[in-house]
Amino acid sequence: MSKHRELGLTDDEYELILEKHGREPNDVELAMFSLLWSEHCAYKHSKKLLGKLPTEGPRVVMGPGENAGAVDIGNGWSIAFKVESHNHPSAVEPFQGAATGVGGILRDVIALGARPIAILDSLRFGELDSERTRYLVDGVVRGIGHYGNSMGIPTVGGEIYFEPPYELNCLVNAMCVGIARTDEMVRAAAQGTGNMVVLFGSKTGRDGIGGASVLASAEFGEDDEGKRPTVQIGDPFEESKVLECCQELLAAELLVSLQDLGAAGLTSSAGEMASAGDTGIDIDVASVPLREADMEPFEIMVSESQERMLAVVEPGKVEGVLALCTKWQTDSAVIGEVTDTGAFRILKDGEVVGDIKVHDLVDGCPLYDLEPGEPAEWIYPNQVTLREGADASEITLSLLGSPSIASKRWAYDQYDSVVGSRTVHRAGAADAAVLNIPESNRAIAIAIDGNGRRVACSPRLGTIEAALECAANLACVGAEPLGVTNCLNFGNPEKPTVAWQLSQSIDGLGEVCRALDLPVVGGNVSLYNETPTGPIYPTPVIGMVGELPNPETCAGEPWRDGDWIALAGPFNPSLAGSELEKARGQLGKGLPDAEIEPARAAIELVRDGVRDGTIRTVTDVSDGGIATVLSELALTAGIGCDVTLDPVIVQSECSEEDALFGEGSGGFILAGTAASIEMLGGKGVQIEMLGRAEGNEIKVQAGESSVDILVAEAKASFESLAHRIDVDQPGITQ
Secondary structure (H helix, E strand, O other): OOHHHHOOOOHHHHHHHHHHHOOOOOHHHHHHHHHHOOHHHHOOOOHHHHOOOOOOOOOEEEOEOEOOEEEEEEOOEEEEEEEEEOHHHHHHOHHHHHHHHHHHHHHHHHOOOOEEEEEEEEEEEOOOOOHHHHHHHHHHHHHHHHHHHHHOOOEEEEEEEEOHHHOOOOEEEEEEEEEEEHHHOOOOOOOOOOOEEEEEEOOEOOOOOOOHHHHOOOOOOOOHHHHHHHOOOOOHHHHHHHHHHHHHHHHOOOOOEEEEOOOOHHHHHHHHHHHHHOOEEEEEHHHOOEOOOOOOHHHHHHOOOOOEEEEEEOHHHHHHHHHHHHHOOOEEEEEEEEEOOOEEEEEEOOEEEEEEEHHHHHHOOOOOOOOOOOOOOOOOOOOOOOOOOOOHHHHHHHHHHOOOOOOOHHHHOOOOOOOOOOEEEOOOOOOOEEEEEHHHOEEEEEEEEOOHHHHHHOHHHHHHHHHHHHHHHHHOOOOEEEEEEEEEEOOOOOOHHHHHHHHHHHHHHHHHHHHOOOOEEEEEEEOOOEEOOEEOOOEEEEEEEEEEOOOOOOOOOOOOOOOEEEEEOOOOOEOOOOHHHHHOOOOOOOOOOOOHHHHHHHHHHHHHHHHOOOOOEEEEOOOOHHHHHHHHHHHHHOOOEEEEOHHHHHHHOOOHHHHHHOEOOOOEEEEEOHHHHHOOOOOOOOEEEEEEEOOOEEEEEEOOEEEEEEHHHHHHHHOOHHHHHOOOOOOOOO
């Protein structure tokens, strides 16, 4: 095979490189082209589609194109946030793949000048009867906890789903949220001819060569265990020093611009800085601090060693920058210079070993038009996990114990979710995490959501549901969403079905964000999540940051004995794409239409009710339907309920089973005094009284069907997952 094919370039792309470059590239140049023209770096199959998303808003401080997005939260402060994937590295080496995924997203926020204050994660694995799944879960959860805990940054929320299509290709999406003075934030653009380029942080080694940028740009094959050496190695203690060094460098106004080193290493960071600043840049690899002395120039340029940052510095301030790096005991060196040539030159001891036009390298990759084709049949495997003939009570207990719904305490108890003293609602305590931001005299709420199975049933509608779910979770703690980040996880976009899924999903995301007046301020696209057994579920993961004026009134309380229970919102339940259908092995194409405007009205009603103290117990109806949600509320409070869903059947004209276990957007379960619920009426949102919180049994009637289980039974089923995941048995092997 020719060298360019080995590096992932097509013949047509190589011909284009020859045309632009004017000659055959040498080894250094070809390696650089192969990485920056990879899917992971160039977004060549998604960039045109991403242009459909709304990106502007009155609170946007930084949008797409920067290391992370940022929104204004008042009093001169901004919140920076972003979500990214580390899927393929985590499938090859779960502990380091997940750990360095967290480290990478932290540096994206650090590069804006922000201090990270929270981490969230969105994870997908295969079913738990697989030894490989248990191996991956064990490594990924430990890796996330290791990096965040070691740096003293709380992991405050997330989600974990278990579905067959993720068996060989798990998803590890990490979101970071940081805080910064708005006027002290810094961009990544290299500016000022003659300014110096300083590399600081860890030494550069061979770990990660051809790592994320290559692993994330092709399908997984059966021999991918051999790629284990390409996964990066993380050192959170080094990153802690880098963080503090960056904060002090920026406070002292010593930097012109700042960029982290992630996928494609120096090639990506230096090239993108030059492109953003419309400049040229020279890098001398002989000046790069190395862990291994015999590294070749191309290895230095593509190494993905972690915990490194690149800065542009005025010549007169270089001495101060190096002195601060020494203070924080982190390696540093002047390795290059900003030029006005428009070229990216690689030198070794002053001799040019690579010379590429910045535009050709960073922006010259061809962007492809997809050729979508809707599949004629359902393309994903199903398996039956529910006994045929099970009654409503048995179904409820089964759903409560199903891996995607059951308690994830076994995972988030491994994370420190309160370090930093900002956490008001920690992981698992509410629909969204709440962090106190005294600097701006308010609080923020953050959530991350997605459901690949429902998106597979209908890519457009499933994506709309995911965004509405995220906004609903913020509403449950009284927060108004300010901005969106997303991680779009899909299979091979060169295949018609995946191209259709991706196109439809982005259309849905744009539609719902425009309807909710929400800007998309950044994100990540992860494609080629596919193995010889087929693609993953199309999995857009939505992260949102919202604002609330008072963290003291952010709801999240359990219901009390005697509380009235009500359903609010335009909830039209359906078994299509539901957890119950999945358990019966009956999943197929199609979801009920999502009503965005009525759902928005319900979201605003709940948000306002939480803010003024009218609502103290609320959650949205999601996985498993109303019967499952009521059971979760009951086991949390230790108090049962006696309700009827007949009003739901009448309102929605649905079946009894739909009312009990159907899913969809727009519904909220409220609990409180009759007077408090009545206060919410008359605002154009349907509210139906369902019953009372009482006793030690969960009784849910829907026509002739009924759920009748003990709270203790529900709790035992809900908490059973820890025993199946073997969390107390370290050393699970593949």
